[in-house]
Amino acid sequence: MPNPYTTKLNTATGKVDLSHGGGGRAMAQLIDELFIKHFDNDLLRQHNDQALFTVPAGRLVISTDGHVISPLFFPGGDIGSLAVHGTVNDVAMSGAKPLYLAAGFILEEGFPLADLEKIVISMAAAAKRAGTPVVTGDTKVVERGKGDGVFITTTGVGIVSEGVNISGNLAQPGCAILVSGSIGDHGVAIMAGRENLQFDTTIVSDSAALNSLVADMVAAAPADIRCLRDPTRGGLATALNELAQQSGVGMVIDETQVPIKSEVKAACEILGLDPLYVANEGKLVCICNAAAAESLLAVMRKHPLGLDAAIIGEVIADEHGFVQMTTAFGGRRIVDWPVGEQLPRIC
Amino acid sequence: MPNPYTTKLNTATGKVDLSHGGGGRAMAQLIDELFIKHFDNDLLRQHNDQALFTVPAGRLVISTDGHVISPLFFPGGDIGSLAVHGTVNDVAMSGAKPLYLAAGFILEEGFPLADLEKIVISMAAAAKRAGTPVVTGDTKVVERGKGDGVFITTTGVGIVSEGVNISGNLAQPGCAILVSGSIGDHGVAIMAGRENLQFDTTIVSDSAALNSLVADMVAAAPADIRCLRDPTRGGLATALNELAQQSGVGMVIDETQVPIKSEVKAACEILGLDPLYVANEGKLVCICNAAAAESLLAVMRKHPLGLDAAIIGEVIADEHGFVQMTTAFGGRRIVDWPVGEQLPRIC
Structure with missing residues (x-):
């Protein structure tokens, strides 16, 4: 067919x-010369x-996940890569292998096409790295x-292998609680950007696709992983409370075992944030049978996205579904949602 | 588990x-007491x-389809039912049976929860009618x-039966072009609402899920249907131009055969709109082998959403991909996109 657009x-x-x-034609041109050009698949x-x-x-x-992050560009990523990672991770948290993505854009009149192209290029690169074409x-x-x-708004589909049952x-009481790395990086990176805070080292979002880490974990211990969740909005504290409520159990975590980068900790103090509640975009919480915890930890630490993985606590029986934390000072406090x-x- | 919310x-x-x-907890409550309550599934x-x-x-x-319609409530529907119909129809236009929907909401601070609940109730009812739970x-x-x-933004998944190949x-030249009913109803209903125009009869959007009509058509002539498309944004003219370009063919339609309600025609004249370009949300265009056109038309007319179905033209060879229309006066004009x-x- 002849190119129906008179100008590029x-x-x-x-x-x-x-x-x-x-x-009409203007939309078709945007789709052809921007979206299809960069997403580039049959x-x-x-x-x-x-x-x-x-x-x-x-x-x-x-x-499915809507992405409305502000600012659109931040240290370690942008709304495009985030929109891929966010949904790939939500699919992967069922133990699934994510296959494909759908993407719905809601654009504001006047938005620079140059910025849109930067976002789409970043999104396409993230989709390629994750193996999940749009x-x-x-x-x-x-x-x-x-x-x-x-x-x-991105939506992902994936397939779950037989024998994998993660929800x-x-x-259950006795299970171990693991986290795949340091917490709070994403939220602090965004907040520092918004507040125009300068630290000695730039804090970078952890935004990343976790599907290959999950694939390694599932391959190593398919029957031992019980829950996976990415602690995004509301951070680690919220993810643990959600899981405690869904499963009807309590949890106790050990503050000294929760990995937090020193610069993130320092920034949280300045910003008045509790890192337990700060969003992550490239971390996961895993609840597994206790007997498998050490070997699963070793598998996670071999993966580039799990180098700082840690066992941070255990699941206990508690009809109230409380998440508690043993503090560095030896006390115990409730980590409410x-x-x-x-x-x-x-x- | 105890209900963690102190007030409803x-x-x-x-x-x-x-x-x-x-x-956090406020979002969990919104999900529990509004979304899960009305969408109601395991x-x-x-x-x-x-x-x-x-x-x-x-x-x-x-x-996937984002829905940003304004106003949110209109004669014949609202953004909730529309968000179901729009995506169910896009899935069905491949000849698939839509199975499930995902829904991403982007809400503006200050939006009344009463309006959100009305929208969600309408959306749930539409999803139930279409057999596609959220x-x-x-x-x-x-x-x-x-x-x-x-x-x-709604995303739908569906499955395509063996032997069905619709794209x-x-x-191909010689194929017949059918439309499932009168065109322009949706766009005129919205526009009349926006302009506060009063007509003798209220023009109502045709917003509807077409999957059961498609199922009847596919069952009747699985190998004869070549293309299906719902003529939404840009109307019938745009849908035909898209198909002509994708297939590398031309088309000729007959103005006298295109069904348009007299009140829609009258409103279009007042509003200065060409009904060929006005959006529909419950209509489809079908391109099928000529030999099957009459029997397929009969199947469509037996369905409540296809009562006014018509054969409106045919596909011709044309390397320029033009859509032409024989006018009521006997002339011919290009229906450009x-x-x-x-x-x-x-x-």
Whole structure:
């Protein structure tokens, strides 16, 4: 077919306008010259409103996540890579192998096409690294002042291998609680950026796709992993409280075992944040049978995203579902779940 | 588990605040007492960040659509039912049977919880009618002035039966072009609402899930249907141009055969709109082998959503991919595709 566009999309100085969401030629051009160009796969190139692929019989997982992070660009990532990692991780937390992503963009009129292209390039690179191509999508445009640059909702599908049964309701007293690395990096990186704080070392978001770490863990101990959860909004404290409530158990964690980088700890003190409640975007909590904890820890530490993994506590019987923490001073306190979030629009 | 919320969610006079997107207790309450309450299914009740279900081996389809319609409530529907129909239809346009939906909400701080509940109730009812439960979701909240009430991105998955091969690139010269009913209803209903226009009869959106109509069509002529597309943004003209471009063919439609309600035609004249370019949300275009057109038309007309189905034209060879229309006056004109959209935020 002849190229129906008379001029190339102006990704240098052009801006999103309402016609880019109108379903006509302007939108088709945006899709061709920006989205398909960078996401670059056969399913997208079919120009259908859906993507079709073949799956084996078995258990499929679907997860969706809206991304509204502010600012759009931050140390260690941007909304594009985050939108891939966030959904890949939610799929992987069922023990699944994520396969494909769908992406829905809500753009604000006037948003620079150059920024949109940077985001899409970053998103495409993240999708490639994770092995999860963006195979279908949608673009809407809202008037200036009715959005905030760009929101990206990604949805992922994945398949779960036989014998793997991971769910938030399967924690049992006696199980070990592991975390894959240091907590609080993402939230502090965003907050420092917003507040324009300068530290000696730039704190970088941990935003990363955890599917290959999960694959190693599942391969090593398929029947011993009971729960996986990525402690995003609300941080480690919220993830543990969710799991405790779902499973109807209590937990005790040991403050001295929870990995936190010294610069993150220092920044949290300055910002008045409790790192237990600060968002992560490249960490996971794992609850497993106690007998398998040490060997699983060794597997995690061999993976680049699990170098600082640690066993941080254990599941106990508790009809109230409390999460408790033995403090560095030897006391014990309740780690309650927060009402809201210390930081809005962290993901 | 004991209910962790001290007071019930105030869906009478309460408003969305930033804590509802924070990942903590306020968000958990919103999910429990509003989303899970109305969407009401076991997968959601698991409180995992993803939904797991079993599929047979075969071809799976995924499609995603953001919904930013303004106003949120309109004659014939609201953003909730629309968000179900839009995605169910995109999945169905591959000939698939839609199975499940995921829903991502982006809420604006200050949005009335009463309106959110109305939308969720409507969405749940639409999902139930379509047989496609909302099995997983996500909620984000943005500050006042950074969104517009509520945006909903839905993603659907479905399965395609063996022997069904429907795609926008399969139209061939000689094929017949069918439409399932009168065009322009949705866009005119929205526009009349926005402009506060009063007509003798209220024009109602055609917003509807087309999967049962598609199922009847696919069952009747599995090997004869080549393309299906729902003519949403940009209307019938845009859908035909997309298909012509994808397939590398031309088309000729007959103006006198395109069903348009007289009140929609009259409203279009007042509003200065060409109904060929006005959005539909419960109609489909079908391109099929000519020999099967009459029998397929009969099948469509037996379905409540296909009563006014018509054969409107045929596919021709044309290397330029033009869509032409024989007018009521006997002439012929090019039905070009629009640059943008006559109406922003129509879906």
